[in-house]
Amino acid sequence: MEDLFVLVLRTFDAMLRVATPLIFCAMAGLFSERSGIVDIGLEGKMLAGAFAAGAIAAVTGNAWAALLVAVMVSMSLALVHGFASITHRGDQVISGVAINLSVAGLTVVLGNAWFRQGGQTPTLGAEARFMPITLPGVETIGAIPIFGTIYAESISGHSLLVYLALAAVPLTAWVVYKTRFGLRLRAVGENPAAVDTAGISVTWLRYRAVMICGALCGFAGTFLAIGQNASFVRDMSAGQGYIALAALIFGKWRPWTAFGACLIFGLLDAVAIRLQGVELPFIGEVPVQLIQALPYILTVVLLAGFIGRAVAPKAIGVPYVKER
């Protein structure tokens, strides 16, 4: 029984790790989409961030420098997206896809040119990564039954970036719902004309939103390259940016519900990994293929049956043209 409890907690532990890039990206997408800018480029920005983090960490050996550069690279891509879709009123989906594709190619080409390892960056030592940190008091609190075990097994022992992801959720909720900037952000996604009438620049507001989005994607990429793994590997984002976008829609463009959706995806993935090759009572061993399809099957079921209608911000995807 004790063992089973620990096993469940370790599954939650894995859930947090797997969900971290999703959480960062979902919060990133939330800022952008709430301001009315569709962002399908989460994937590309995260991948670019991962590459930047892996490369800088390999060269400087400093995880913080890597994080900083990753955030800057990802933000500059966000600005490209903003320039195309806000300033030039281009199609936001096309701009996002363009970013995804160019990053997928560029990271490999640059990686190959700089490090000559086929698009990978060199494997990093512990000092150049965000390693798991043990939270204070694990020894004393860990001794308490149940709560202590939860604290020691699931909550403690993650990379700093995991805790930052968890902190990003209340922070996002606070910014979006409790600050003046948040109010305007939501308004500009629903009715930019009204915001404009109030004398607030729609363009500047949307630029700030995509920049925040870029920064958060940079965190996600950093986690992939130097938190979860120890180097950048080509295409290492593996579609997680799209999953995060799905989680955002799943969560109806709200921080806490999107966070919940990310955790569900993370949990399904963690369970899928652990169910492999395990003999289940009455069923026997479940084929790998079915286990791997499980998260997606459940997503369809949940989307179809339980979530209800997700209403997007009204002005999403529509470039704002100031009337003369």
Place this chain on the structure above:
Amino acid sequence: MTNTQGVFAKTAILGAAAAMALGLGAASAQDYSPAVVFDMGGKFDKSFNQGVYDGVERFKEETGVSYREFEVTNETQREQAVRRMAQRGADPVLGVGFAQADAIGKVAAEFPETRFSLIDGVVDAPNVQSIVFKEHEGSFLVGMLAAMKSETGKVGFVGGMDIPLIRKFACGFEQGAKYVNAGTEVIQNMTGSTPAAWNNPGRGGELAKAQFDRGVDVVYAAAGGTGVGVYQAAKDNGKFAIGVDSNQNYLQPGTMLTSMLKRVDVAAYNVFNDAQAGSWEPGFKVLGLAENGVGWALDEHNEDLITPEMKAAADRARDDIINGTITVHDYMSDNSCTY
């Protein structure tokens, strides 16, 4: 998503065209122009493809003959890549990986004058040489080492794509581990069921951690680039890992217990060398322990981890397998792991 992949494919094909144009320029000066088509995972996967790369690079260094190469990054490219090589007059064309069997088979029929070699797959044609390995024999030995090293009596296996070939590794490993101690528990996981599973270190690491949670303390990865994540997870958690195909001991010294060697480098080198010397022959080549086609790695990175008793036991088993006292079951012979 499909849309994105379509565009990816186009980008990759453009890249392929460029790569081949370059290859042509380099090779036109000489008559003998061998070619190699790497498979997904890429020539720097630190494992299977890289073994081939090392072999052909050695050939290039020794003879000064350059070769054409192509890295398949998408399933639809295999046949095109192989056909392109043949069209441009490359001979021999070396295909890497089981997945290229169909492509080689088709193209070999179209170019009966060109010599094709295929590593890890079997094509029955008069101008094709099929090279396969007895991975189960090598895996048996590292399975023994794993079981002898394990303190918990539980060892793990992380495979790449779920295919019979990888099950063959797993089956040999399991049999070796149980040969040492019948009570050894072997936990097996596959990364995925698509070729993307060869290049997903994040998932490999998660699979390894899940196995560690269940008590595993030695994990064997036969998963191409995904293995890098498995070894990293083993290092981060203070467990032991076993590499595959190439000697991967240097990747994480102190963590890598050993590597199951599959001498694809020698095989690739021999293909190019034999074809140049004129001693290349079509048909099947099966390389096992007796032919030194498989084995396990012992070098300065892991000599402290392997005790003399472990080495002696593995060497004894090696001799027994060669002289037939021990029969290691080949999963692919009947698609089941019974022994």
